[in-house]
Amino acid sequence: MPIVNVKLLEGRSDDxxxxxxxxxxxxxxxxxxxxxxxxxxxxxxxxxxxFGVAGVRKSDQ
Structure with missing residues (x-):
């Protein structure tokens, strides 16, 4: 039984x-x-x- 875990930033539609x-x-x-x-x-x-990359949060970009 494959289990796939997908991590995303919020903001995608239900569709x-x-x-x-x-x-x-x-x-x-x-x-x-x-x-x-x-x-x-x-x-x-x-x-x-x-969530951050290279020491910077995505919200601060």
Whole structure:
């Protein structure tokens, strides 16, 4: 049972998140041979204040 954890900054629409789950599921099914019913996708959204690159938070850019 493949489990895929996707971490994103907040701000995507519900339609975008639905499409992401669908596309990730299809990719895992295609590349691993797993049945799509067994593929689990977990989306974790982060606030821009909780993510930084090179010492700078995304919210401060």
């Amino acid at each position: 975008q998140l639905k499409a992401l789950v669908s596309e990730v599921t299809q990719a895992v099914e295609k590349t691993t041979g797993a049945n799509k019913e067994a593929v689990q996708v977990i989306i974790e959204e982060m606030k821009p204040t909780h």
